[in-house]
Amino acid sequence: MATMEEYDNLLLKSNDMNDIPIETHIVFDVLLVIFIILSLLFNILISNVYYRNDHIITHQGVLVITLIVSNLLWTIGIFPFSLAAGLVTDPEEESLSQGLWIFQDPVCGIVGFGNAFVPLGKLFTVILMLGERAVAILLEPHYKRVMNKWVFGGLVLLAWF
Numbered sequence: 172m173a174t175m176e177e178y179d180n181l182l183l184k185s186n187d188m189n190d191i192p193i194e195t196h197i198v199f200d201v202l203l204v205i206f207i208i209l210s211l212l213f214n215i216l217i218s219n220v221y222y223r224n225d226h227i228i229t230h231q232g233v234l235v236i237t238l239i240v241s242n243l244l245w246t247i248g249i250f251p252f253s254l255a256a257g258l259v260t261d262p263e264e265e266s267l268s269q270g271l272w273i274f275q276d277p278v279c280g281i282v283g284f285g286n287a288f289v290p291l292g293k294l295f296t297v298i299l300m301l302g303e304r305a306v307a308i309l310l311e312p313h314y315k316r317v318m319n320k321w322v323f324g325g326l327v328l329l330a331w332f
Contacts, residue, residue: 203250210246214239230323234300237327241293249285252278295330302326 218239221232228236303323307314 207246207250210242210250214242214246218243230303230318231300233323233327234296234303237296237331238293241289241296245285245289249282249289252282292331296327299326299330 218236221227221236221239303318303326306318310317
């Protein structure tokens, strides 16, 4: 019967990305760097448009700005750690502390939480966009009363928390 420590070691070895060829790591890292750079560039460009044009700040604009903030949060706060996790320190080393993850456990938890929280928040924001447009189209005469700033703000908070 395996002890809990042996089970944890077996689980870590079965999930170890160091078994992947180095060429795969290089391709993954290059693609991730390109994605980080393009994400930063395009999100900053779009946020600059909203910053310079106050007249386009509507309900849809607020939702787009929410998506921009979440994309920047993900790009700056999560992706660099994923990029660093792709680094292989010593594939020949048998120790489980070498290789895949070079940060402490709290960072691992934060990255895992961010990888779950941010995409779900983005998904719910897009669903909220669809709902807001449906209310605008189907309830056009009552739109201002139904989608006032307090209801809309509450829906955005509900989508994210």
